[in-house]
Amino acid sequence: MRRRAAVRTAAALALAAALTLAGCAADEPEAAEGPPDGPGVLRVLAGSELKDLEPLLATAADQAGVTFSLRYAGTLDGAEMVASGGADAGYDAIWFSSNRYLSLIEGANARLSTQTKIMASPVLLGLDQAKAEELGWTNKQVTWADIAKAAGEGRFTFGMTNPASSNSGFSALVGVAAALSDAGEALDAAAIGAVTPRLKEFFSAQRLTSGSSGWLADVYAAQGGVDGLVNYESVLLGLNRKLPRPLTLIYPSDGVVTADYPLTALASASPEKKELYTKAVNWLRSPAVQKEIMTRTDRRPIVPAVRPDSRFGTASLVELPFPNRRDTADGLIDAYLNQVRVPAQALFVLDTSGSMAGDRIEALRGALVTLTGADTSASGTFSRFRNREKVTMIPFSTRPGSPQGFTLPGSRPEPVLAEIKGYAEGLDVSGGTAIYDALRVAYEEAGRQLAADPGRYTSIVLMTDGENTDGSDYEEFERFYRALPEAQRRVRTFVVLFGESDVAEMTELARLTGGTTFDARSGSLAAAFKEIRGYQ
């Protein structure tokens, strides 16, 4: 008995380790391997928000003799990978929006060598101009308490990234919690408990979430749907150039949390790579490049010789204290996901056709089990089905199966998680692939759920390994979808590309519903599911 438990534990740990390594963005090459090496190449594990620097970094080869080669990972995934030494072999340096969370992980600082800040961007609220005027926030000092009050009264809505997936959401959560807490010093566990009711007030107005800052901005530009966004100042300024009516940037007078983008050499890097790192840093901090960073990416320069220009306004930004303990940071994310945020309704439309037999159904079962708490890494813990969440499974083959709902309670979710695990392990395969009939069932079910509980954040995940073979086709589904009431049409479908998915049609489907695709054809299905959780 005891021995079996030990074996299970070992297996769970191995799974967790594997998931941690695989936990990169599903549409990227595996981050753990690192990019190709070569003379003059600086291999950098980076946060995805740095993609906008790539054109500028490309000029470093000529100007500084440094070829930047970047691979991207999520904030928590990346932090865990670096702290465990998983980045040592494939990378020379890391570059995330902040090293603060990373440095709280036991043993992480020993992996890091020199850290050099490159630029800065605070996390702010950008609000539709008309709404900002209506709230009287255009010409006066606004505090987070003012913002939370208006949010609690339902006077505006906003979008923000998931704090467990993206640094902008995490920084905002830390900032809002620090500002709404009456203490003024860094938060601790007791302070989180005390501030939770006020956080609920603030986040009751959140109507859009996302795993990445960029996607959040893209969705806002394309679809609107909320009155504003909590995001980096740089993203909001960039977005304003695309919007017909710009967002008003609200600089809360009681403080912000600022990303400072430290390019950080890994302790494991060779002397040659460290020399290259020094060259890279000197180039990035040269006045000319600092100006380019400001002009091209709307981030604030970090060297005193280059002053921020007028785009950043004149407000003095008070920096709010950041927790100095990992359990405080994790406790805050946990409170957000399981107590504070608007609870989610997640519908999973799952292909159980004959072609899924063997490894594929095993991968699907494993991916779902991952979300029931089997993955004990931080990123795994934060992607599990959350307290208060309603999870609905709709398996399909030649015909849609009947929806099976699971509602997680506000505390002690373990029994329901065990039920979901049992359900996932019992999934079996046979028959054809009626994608669109199953999706119709999902939208009908979502409609019923929304009618019962309109405030919930509802989304659909479609996972299929092949083309539609039975029932209605894409055109029929599109007609059905377009005829739905608006509340149902707002339910996004996130599509997991797997096996022989029809990529063009699936991309079209995601676009139709305002969702997006996640590619699990080369990476792992579990990693794709974990990433999607950032969008639910």
Added chain:
Amino acid sequence: MKRWIGVGLGLVLVVVVAVAVVWGNRDDDGNGGRELVTVRGVIGSEKQAFFDDPQVKAAFARHGLRVEVDVAGTRQIATSVDLGKYGFAFPSSVPAAEKIRQDRGAARTYAPFYSPMAIATFDPIVDLLAKAGVVRDSAQGQVFDIGKYLEIVKNGARWDKLPGNTAYPARKRVLLTTTDIRTSNSAAMYLALMSYVANGENVVSSPEQVPAVVETVGPTFLDQGYSETTSEAPFEDYLALGVGKTPMVMIYEAQYAARVFAGDGSIRSGMRLIYPAPTVLSKHTLVPFTPEADKVGDLLTRDPEFAALAARHGFRTADPKAFADLAAKHRAPVATELVDVVEPPAFARMEELIAGIERMYAGSSTPAG
């Protein structure tokens, strides 16, 4: 425990100049074509810019020396760095140097330059602190009263609740920004001066005095939340991001002075340098293990050329003239005479104090309920 694991990996290798370049240009080194003797040292990060300075390298070359340095924290140098690889250690405090000298049986030490701890802040902040009684007048101008500061920290003072504060109404605690006490020497120097005050104006000299002092000074570190690991990072925030992020930061005077002497425009109007009362001196002390390293120590201490170069990097030297001349030339707001200076506790006491605060970081992990 963590400290020990981190040490080997935490070392930063500073690549000075590729060997080929130095060898290839050795006729230009001004030493008549002799081969340079390489001396390797491990130093505190505050001196990295000095050793990287091409003029410093050229000066060493004229004496037939090439000095290569690795950077490590002063605590690490004293406790865990494998010093066998090095010709000298150059930590940033006397207690650490004294421990190394004893451990390694070195015959002597050199103290070529030093820098007092100081506070970089802004005019409106100084005015606010003056109203609150934390900044007071003294013979050397306005000083930052550490005793009064510890008092208001104990009372949980917040900027927006200071009387008459319209200049900086931030909803956050009045706290000096420091580096992480667990890794950084500048934070340890700050701890040293606070411990003197918290111990009733006496240098902490026995283990029995440690717990009470830790209890008094611990919150000045913990309540800040996250703090950076190197002294350059928070000073850079001060320079680039200003009063909102960093209203007041504990630094080495040399950091501020070097910027003023460089005339690079980074010190702008409204910025202020004041001294804590009392302050301590960070005495950069070289412990030589080889005859060549002895020569390095001797040159740094006695050669006016090196003194002048050190002063340009903001350090004060044995002959006060180099620093004083630069300060006069640039009208630098540095104290001409440091009056209220205390000695840091011995190395063992410092370790006990730091370990005590480390335990506070670990202890506050217990979740409420």
